[in-house]
Amino acid sequence: MVKHRRKRRGSAIGPVLVFMFRHWSRRKPLLALVTGAIAAATLAEIVVPLFAGRLVDALTRAGNDRALAASEAIETFALMAGLGLVVVGLRHIAWSAVIPLSLRIMSDMGVDAFHRVQRFSTDWHAGTFAGSTVRKITRAMAAVDMIDDVLLLALWPSCVVLVGTILLLGWQWPVLGLVMALGTIVYVALTILLATRYIAPAARLSNAVDTRLGGTLADALGCNAVVKAFGAEAREDSRFTSIVAKWIKRTRRTWVRHTASGTLQLALLWIVRTSLTAVALLLWWQGRASPGDVTYVLTTYFVVQGYLRDVGQHVNQFQRSVNDMEELVALHDEPLGLADKPDAAPMTISAAEIQFQHVTFRYGVHATPLYDDLSVTIRAGERVGLVGHSGSGKTTFVKLIQRLYDVTGGRVLIDGQDVADTTQSSLRQQIAIVPQEPILFHRSLAENIAYARPGASAAMIRHAAQLANAAEFIDRLPQGYATLVGERGVKLSGGERQRIAIARAFLADAPLLILDEATSSLDSESERLIQDAIGRLMVGRTALVIAHRLSTVRSLDRILVFDRGRIAEDGTHATLLGRVDGLYRRLFELQTDTLVATVSAAPRRELAETRSMTPLST
Structure with a gap:
């Protein structure tokens, strides 16, 4: 080179x-x-x-x-x-x-x-x-x-x-x-x-x-x-x-x-x-x-x-x-990252059933593949949580669905259509994504919400904001929907940016939805509003939820537990929690113990901080 x-x-x-x-x-x-x-x-x-x-x-x-x-x-x-x-x-x-x-x-x-x-x-x-x-x-x-x-x-x-x-x-x-x-x-x-x-x-x-x-x-x-x-x-x-x-x-x-x-x-x-x-x-x-x-x-x-x-x-x-x-x-x-095939056809997603058929995938020149003969089907309309340790393969799973990478072997199908045989733009236009760290353009709130549908009317934009519990804070702004959000949305709080991203997903009205721990690092009020909006957003769609906090996947139809590139466990929250030696149960108990320890340690930390700030003369 x-x-x-x-x-x-x-x-x-x-x-x-x-x-x-x-x-x-x-x-x-x-x-x-x-x-x-x-x-x-x-x-x-x-x-x-x-x-x-x-x-x-x-x-x-x-x-x-x-x-x-x-x-x-x-x-x-x-x-x-x-x-x-x-x-x-x-x-x-x-x-x-x-x-x-x-x-x-x-x-x-x-x-x-x-x-x-x-x-x-x-x-x-x-x-x-x-x-x-x-x-x-x-x-x-x-x-x-x-x-x-x-x-x-x-x-x-x-x-x-x-x-x-x-x-x-x-x-x-x-x-x-x-x-x-x-x-x-x-x-x-x-x-x-x-x-x-x-x-x-x-x-x-x-x-x-x-x-x-x-x-x-x-x-x-x-x-x-x-x-x-x-x-x-x-x-x-x-x-x-x-x-x-x-x-x-x-x-x-x-x-x-x-x-x-x-x-x-x-x-x-x-x-x-x-x-x-x-x-x-x-x-x-x-x-x-x-x-x-x-x-x-x-x-x-x-x-x-x-x-x-x-x-x-x-x-x-x-x-x-x-x-x-x-x-x-x-x-x-420079070669393009992924090029459409000469005969690539536009993809049409209706039911949004996802199939991984004997998928093998490795990053770059890595000798060891992340996935080796991975097969799984996500039925149309299912709400599925993807959990596991960092690096276990859950984020790569959704990237292959978006065709941000090509598989090394096997196929990824949506409604029976191989994503590698379709145009990338048509595929991604039918997938709504709410990332963990939403990125906004230095444009108006209206333009950011309408990015998924450029021809949307003002009424449609406002309706999407209402569904995402964003309309109330937008109306309080001096310029309302015309407010510029700053580079990458820095003028908004994390919860506000997240609600704008959810409004964008509502307006996209895509049959397939991907949520990447959309409620992490938020205050309780913002999390409540966003959880409420996400509940509405998932209705009638196939939804994939990448979860780092397992409390967010309890109510989902199904949970896939990833471990070193394989699906180690597959089931509902109650089923997986019932497995005594299961990986999901260990992860859940670990997070529960951590939460309890954090809560119980808080009063002691507060008392220590109070003492450290007390003047010596007292």
Whole structure:
């Protein structure tokens, strides 16, 4: 894996160019207009020095016939002025056309990247900084504008002017054409080598730390509540300062290399200029060139020098843009976590009967499977509790139903349909989930409740909130359902967030319901309200309840007890409790003993705390 990544990064220009050509091919008319207009403008600019030479020759013949010289000079001047207008007009067309071209490509790239990232696996998202991913995408979108400007409006016309100038000079004076060709080749080769071998490695490292910088900022700001809880502001300041110091070090090295590269390129340009001027003077001395010809050569060089100097800057800018884009291009090389089969059909769930048929499943490259030949059926409309020690397999059970992972062997069926043969979106849209830690968008309460059904009316949203026992606290808010909940819902209490998640599940009206210990870590009043709402929510649905507190599964139709990836026990609360040596009974008694010990210890703790706070003088 490491070797593959290094190989890919070592040849970043190729993948980035392929990536850009793919996007340009979607906008062929605009691309043709930009490249055609700028090429025509450049060709017109090449001819201007030729007329400048003729103008000088006309003026030097003024002693013989001033009227004729004036006529030739005026005619030449008019042609030069006309060519100038043509250059300005064509360049304006090219510059105007590149704006919609760049904006549409930037839009396509952003949408495509977001589309892919949304569909990456759960493991990928768990192991990736969200802030870093955002930085990769936004930085690459900004780089598109630079690449379009550099390749289409700078390097492409530079190639046209260099080739055209070399051909014109070589046609009249082969030795001048040879000097210009050699100087151009050496300059371009040096520029490319400096950009790709000298600047690019440093730029890649500075980009990597820039990405890390963005990720660290997002991580610390997203967890600001934890930072405040532990008074760790100074510690986070120190952590961020150390990363900024590394960013400064690497960025300084990149900028120093850019400066050194520019100095070398400038020195080479002066060498080429001196050589051309010397050869042109030699030709004049030998009578093979007129003063106008020398003027033409020098004027041509000034035009070429401007392009060559810009080539150096543009190649450096292009390399920098490539470095900015390569991380986004790498995202497109990442495989999707789970892809729908080409012939995947939409799933329709009505009864919501679930079957695990000889299921084998292992995480990643783990040699030992979590499930080995697991078979179980959950009948339509059953309310089933999933209990067991942490890591026993109960959470994985519901993830396989959602097809967040594919099974290694066997099948998972819902109403007789294999989840692997259906589209993921149709499957998940028919499963309502109330997680242990509900996540809300930084949007209004109404938008969060309606997320399961975007077209829901205000009356439907309010009805769902009433069923979830959330309408009362929402009505007390100054802005009611229009209240913004903050990032991840931080403006709401845990119980309020949970009730919003339940309202969302009510509005989804899905035949299959998954509850992940929706009443854990709540106060008694919130728990009572949520239990009441959950009781209504489970009616008429197949419900799976992941339970850490066994008191929440007493009234369910059935309980599956997981132990190391197998279903160790299966039955009702009363049946399982009646097994003297049963695992469920041991878990229940352990929680009961813990609760009793906690309750009995509370008065002693309170007395000790009271004594510790009593002044010594008393």
